[in-house]
Amino acid sequence: MANKxxxxxxxxxxxxxxxxxxxxxxxxxxxISLQTREAVQKLAKELKYQPNPLAxxxxxxxxxxxxxxxxxxxxxxxxxxxxxxxxxxxxxxYQVFVSSSNEKMEKEEKNVNGFLNxxxxxxxxxxxxxTSTYDHIHKIQDMGVPMVLFDRTxxxxxxxxxxxxxxxxxxxxxxxxxxxxxxxIAFLTGPxxxxxxxxxxxxxxxxxxxxxxxxxxxxxxxxDFTVEDAKNASLExxxxxxRPDAFFAINDELAIGAMTAAKELGLKIPEEVAVVGFSNSRxxxxxxxxxxxxxxxxxxxxxxxxxxxxxxxxDKPGAKxxxxxxxxxxxxxxxxxxx
Numbered sequence: 001m002a003n004k005x006x007x008x009x010x011x012x013x014x015x016x017x018x019x020x021x022x023x024x025x026x027x028x029x030x031x032i033s034l035q036t037r038e039a040v041q042k043l044a045k046e047l048k049y050q051p052n053p054l055a056x057x058x059x060x061x062x063x064x065x066x067x068x069x070x071x072x073x074x075x076x077x078x079x080x081x082x083x084x085x086x087x088x089x090x091x092x093x094y095q096v097f098v099s100s101s102n103e104k105m106e107k108e109e110k111n112v113n114g115f116l117n118x119x120x121x122x123x124x125x126x127x128x129x130x131t132s133t134y135d136h137i138h139k140i141q142d143m144g145v146p147m148v149l150f151d152r153t154x155x156x157x158x159x160x161x162x163x164x165x166x167x168x169x170x171x172x173x174x175x176x177x178x179x180x181x182x183x184x185i186a187f188l189t190g191p192x193x194x195x196x197x198x199x200x201x202x203x204x205x206x207x208x209x210x211x212x213x214x215x216x217x218x219x220x221x222x223x224d225f226t227v228e229d230a231k232n233a234s235l236e237x238x239x240x241x242x243r244p245d246a247f248f249a250i251n252d253e254l255a256i257g258a259m260t261a262a263k264e265l266g267l268k269i270p271e272e273v274a275v276v277g278f279s280n281s282r283x284x285x286x287x288x289x290x291x292x293x294x295x296x297x298x299x300x301x302x303x304x305x306x307x308x309x310x311x312x313x314x315d316k317p318g319a320k321x322x323x324x325x326x327x328x329x330x331x332x333x334x335x336x337x338x339x
Contacts, residue, residue, distance in 0.1 A: 006044075006048065006050075007049075008022045011044055011047065014043060015040065025040035025041065026040060063120060064094050064121065065094060065121060066085075066094055066120055066124065066306075067097050067111075067112075067120040067123045068096060068098045068099070069098075069099055069101055069108060069112065069115075069123070070099075070101070071100065071103050071126055073099075076281045076283075080299050081151070081305070082096065082098055084299035084300060084302020085124060085303070087303060087306075097120070102128075103128045104130055105131045105132065108136065112125070112139070112140060113139075116140065120145070121145075121146070122145060122310075122312065123140055123146075124147070124149075124306065124309055125137075125147065125148075125150075126149065126152045127149070127153065129190060129225060134154065137157055146309055149162075150162040150301055150305045151296075151301065160321075160324070161323075161325070162304045162327060163196070163325075163327070164326070164329045165326050165328060165329060166196050166200045167199045167200065167202045167203035168203060169278070169296075169329035169331075170199070170201070170202070170203025170204050171204075171207045172331050173292075173294055173331060174248050175210075177248060177274055177276060178207065178211045180270075180338075182274055183245055184216070184242065184244045184245050185246045186244035186258075187201070187248050188249040188255070188257070189221070189223070189254075190222065196250075221234075223257070227253050227254075227256050227257045228257065230255075231257040231258070231261045231264075232257075234258040234260075235261040239265070246273065247275045247276070249275070249276070252277035252280070252284045255275050255276065255293070256284075258273075259291065259336065269335075269336055270337050270338060274336065275336040276331075276337050277292070277293040278293060278294045278329075279295075279296055287336070289335035290335045290336065291336045292335075293332050293334070294331055296329045297328065304327060
């Protein structure tokens with residue numbers, strides 16, 4: 001049977017002093033004599049005493065922790081966002097706990113409830129692709145817990161958020177393809193209800209209109225967020241007699257699917273089919289040929305989200321106002337579109 005964790009009461013009994021004296025001595029309170037402080041701290045170290053974070057949170061109403069919920073834990077984009085969050089959290093002496101929804105709303109709700117039960121001081125969250133109702137988000141708000149959304153958000157939620165300028169980024173990507181000679185640009189996107197997808201659609205269409213090109217709705221394909229689904233959708237498009245000569249994809253996974261389909265059909269990239277993705281994943285750099293993509297500057301996204309959260313947690317003036325921070329995305333031109 002595992003040993004019971006050592007408590008402040010155990011230390012107090014061994015030294016024959018009060019629990020409150022031990023508590024203050026552990027915090028190095030100068031009201032406690034140096035001799036007592038040293039004795040308490042020495043014994044605490046010998047007994048391997050660890051504060052109970054939940055008990056501390058219950059007593060102080062502060063846990064010095066924040067929770068982050070991401071759609072995919074293995075995504076290089078979300079991993080970089082978390083690094084940015086941690087950089088800011090470290091400055092404030094906070095720990096960051098990360099969980100993944102695995103693109104499932106039920107798991108997202110479970111993660112949020114878990115963080116609330118752990119009395120996290122704040123929550124940063126990116127919605128899963130399956131999230132269509134927001135009771136769990138409203139629950140965070142109703143409990144008065146500071147919260148920030150990033151990347152995948154919703155206009156239905158009155159919450160501070162950090163996003164990429166999706167429309168402008170898509171416009172830049174599609175303009176680059178047109179200026180490289182593309183005449184028929186397919187767009188691989190996701191479910192219609194996702195806000196970032198709608199914004200990137202807007203940028204795609206705007207670029208075509210500005211260049212005097214027809215918007216062909218048959219070149220727009222909605223996919224699940226998997227390489228396999230994007231590959232199948234791309235194969236269907238590329239087997240047409242009037243096939244596309246370029247693809248813009250809502251993320252790098254879908255762009256990889258397009259490149260895989262083109263290779264399977266023996267089409268040369270970028271000479272016959274040019275491709276641009278979105279998010280600058282690790283895979284995009286090491287594809288053959290290397291894949292052009294939009295870099296969303298995820299570390300900056302993470303830092304900005306954390307700054308908004310800590311402003312709320314420290315109750316700075318105006319921090320409770322709903323704010324939207326837009327982080328610029330950069331076009332990285334690589335072999336897949338460099339005609």
